Amino acid sequence: MPNSWIAPFRILCVALRDLEGLQYRNEANPLGPALASLMQHRGESRVSHKAHCLLGVAQAQVSDAGRVLLEHIVETYLPLDQSEEKEFQEMIQTPQFQEVNYLISPYELRGEARGEARGEARGEARGEAAATRAILLLQLREKFGELPETQVARVEAADKAWCEARLRRILRARSLEELDLQ
DSSP, rough: TTTTOSSOOOOOOGGGGBBBBHHHHHHHTTHHHGGGGBBOTTSSSHHHHHHHHHHHHHHHHSSSSHHHHHHHHHHSSSSSOHHHHHHHHHHHHHHHGGGGGGGOOOOHHHHHHHHHHHHHHHHHHHHHHHHHHHHHHHHHHHOOOSOOHHHHHHHHHHOHHHHHHHHHHTTTSSSGGTTTTO
């Protein structure tokens, strides 16, 4: 068996950077516009090339998940510097590239979710602190009558923990001085 083949195979290597991106940007295959971001773009700026690649991704007949993946390829392999990014943002505001504006990167999705969660947590914390301040003022007025403006201002500026400490002591306090409202 010295001249026998068990499993013949060939390896084909394609150097994407040596191919012309314009040809692949307009392919019916949805991977074409994304992979074109790795290819040459003779006679065209990086900004224009990226905008056209993303336009092809936006128009591709793929699922939303597939579109996000294709967009990620373009964003990863065709990054722009600050001045190019400014030019890119201006370019995609034109009617020709309006579909590019609707693409949402995975980073934006994650950032929106994190931002919403943080915003909700901050809003809840602020609401709880405001409620604790309101309860403390109500209890103080109920027990001691109308309060001096300086003490009202101190309570209104206080955080939740400070107010809770005063609420725990208010039942045993015989005077405002015992609560240390200064």
